Amino acid sequence: MAKQVVAQIKVQAPGGQATPAPPIGPALGQHNVNIGQFVSQFNERTKEFAGMPIPAIISVYKDKTFSFIIKSPPASALIKQAAGIAKGSGVPNKEKVGSITLEQARAIAERKLADINARDLEHGARIIEGTARSMGVEVKK
Numbered sequence: 001m002a003k004q005v006v007a008q009i010k011v012q013a014p015g016g017q018a019t020p021a022p023p024i025g026p027a028l029g030q031h032n033v034n035i036g037q038f039v040s041q042f043n044e045r046t047k048e049f050a051g052m053p054i055p056a057i058i059s060v061y062k063d064k065t066f067s068f069i070i071k072s073p074p075a076s077a078l079i080k081q082a083a084g085i086a087k088g089s090g091v092p093n094k095e096k097v098g099s100i101t102l103e104q105a106r107a108i109a110e111r112k113l114a115d116i117n118a119r120d121l122e123h124g125a126r127i128i129e130g131t132a133r134s135m136g137v138e139v140k141k
Contacts (some may be wrong), residue, residue, distance in 0.1 A: 100140070
């Protein structure tokens, strides 16, 4: 018989650098989950992402055990990394802060294809281009 899921928790932490501090500690603590065990497993599975924010979905079971799924980094973090910028623009329609190429947008879409709502790679690339434009990052053809 399958374990009964009591809660699903969505958290986002830096890859390989998660700590029991908020938001992870309180979210898991209210369900009596071993926070240290989650943090060590999360850091082990995400060490190659080195500081990039990584979303995770944690399923907490009735016997206080857990399992979690690692998602791909947010599109905005990947775009900032590709453009070499620290943050997006405050007024993206007037002030541009960087640029990426169409090939970079396609590579980001390929990396996120499992996590975004796109029917194919071309559609995924268009979604990434829209995200980049809303951050004040130009997409050069």
